[in-house]
Amino acid sequence: MDGHGTDARPLLACLRGAHKRHGAIHALQGLDLALRGGELLALLGPNGAGKTTAIGLLLGLARPDAGSAELFGRDPQDIAARRHVGVMLQEAALPPTLKVRELLRLTASYYPAPRSIADVVALAGIEDLLARPYGKLSGGQQRRVQFALAICGNPRLLFLDEPTVGLDIQARQALWAAIRALVADGCGVVLTTHYLEEAEALADRVCVLAHGRLLSEGSVQALRARVARKRVWCATTLPLAELAAWPEVAEAARDGERLCLSSDAPERLLRRLLAADPALSGLEVRAAGLAEAFTELTGAASAAQAAEAA
Numbered sequence: 376m377d378g379h380g381t382d383a384r385p386l387l388a389c390l391r392g393a394h395k396r397h398g399a400i401h402a403l404q405g406l407d408l409a410l411r412g413g414e415l416l417a418l419l420g421p422n423g424a425g426k427t428t429a430i431g432l433l434l435g436l437a438r439p440d441a442g443s444a445e446l447f448g449r450d451p452q453d454i455a456a457r458r459h460v461g462v463m464l465q466e467a468a469l470p471p472t473l474k475v476r477e478l479l480r481l482t483a484s485y486y487p488a489p490r491s492i493a494d495v496v497a498l499a500g501i502e503d504l505l506a507r508p509y510g511k512l513s514g515g516q517q518r519r520v521q522f523a524l525a526i527c528g529n530p531r532l533l534f535l536d537e538p539t540v541g542l543d544i545q546a547r548q549a550l551w552a553a554i555r556a557l558v559a560d561g562c563g564v565v566l567t568t569h570y571l572e573e574a575e576a577l578a579d580r581v582c583v584l585a586h587g588r589l590l591s592e593g594s595v596q597a598l599r600a601r602v603a604r605k606r607v608w609c610a611t612t613l614p615l616a617e618l619a620a621w622p623e624v625a626e627a628a629r630d631g632e633r634l635c636l637s638s639d640a641p642e643r644l645l646r647r648l649l650a651a652d653p654a655l656s657g658l659e660v661r662a663a664g665l666a667e668a669f670t671e672l673t674g675a676a677s678a679a680q681a682a683e684a685a
């Protein structure tokens with residue numbers, strides 16, 4: 376597994392064989408995870424997969440029942456380790472009457488070597504919010520302020536739990552640019568997201584969790600390659616219903632002027648298509664996107680889990 380091998384980038388945090396139970400629920404079942412400086416790791420998985428539990432162990436909010444968690448080579452509950460971490464969780468309880476500028480100053484004062492407020496404000500794009508009380512901001516504006524607070528301490532490792540929920544497209548793009556700048560600067564980032572295009576746009580590495588286990592780990596490209604299914608677009612006079620019945624076609628749909636056919640046997644499908652319609656045009660073949668790869672992986676894991684339970 377990446378992270379315990381010859382990678383020259385510094386190891387920032389890791390879980391080794393981590394188990395965690397919440398009562399009867401076995402939320403993590405022997406999870407290995409390694410995070411390095413200058414990389415963005417996207418942690419994906421369906422609801423209840425164990426993502427928040429894994430982050431909680433790395434942040435020292437809870438301890439593993441078995442296995443270990445390390446943050447900068449120390450116990451994650453060690454204050455010296457936690458100083459270098461920035462966190463943006465799904466919910467933030469911040470004093471509503473404090474102005475954004477005051478919140479930034481207060482947060483920066485907790486850290487030994489904070490990033491300059493001007494720098495934080497520019498990165499988070501919150502110049503126009505500084506004089507506003509936090510409680511009066513819109514949900515998307517509050518999210519941007521929460522990001523600013525997460526980077527105040529100049530973290531070497533940043534945890535972002537669904538950071539762009541509720542942001543409009545422009546604000547999301549701006550946040551992505553800020554995250555990319557931090558990673559280019561050597562910061563390690565752990566991102567959990569349900570927006571697969573976000574993982575696709577940002578992640579160097581993707582870990583897919585299901586039922587507290589690591590299902591797959593690798594680049595977005597490698598994850599995609601694990602799914603054999605290809606999509607074939609073409610403009611054809613062949614009727615959609617006829618194509619949908621071909622054994623080479625897993626799914627068929629109309630996509631504007633063209634048809635979109637999913638296939639586990641794209642070469643056979645192409646040969647048959649070209650033979651059946653010599654005038655076929657607009658041909659395009661693409662590997663499945665991250666969304667398909669992810670759905671396929673987690674679907675297979677659920678089926679395996681159900682079979683195990685039975």
Ligand SMILES: Nc1ncnc2c1ncn2[C@@H]1O[C@H](COP(=O)(O)OP(=O)(O)OP(=O)(O)O)[C@@H](O)[C@H]1O
Pocket residue numbers: 397398400402420421422423424425426427428429
């Ligand atoms: N404090 C808790 N008490 C009881 N069960 C819990 C607790 N925290 C988490 N769980 C359970 O542990 C499992 C893993 O939850 P976790 O929050 O880690 O998943 P997640 O991948 O972050 O999910 P989501 O995408 O919904 O945020 C779930 O079945 C959840 O119900």
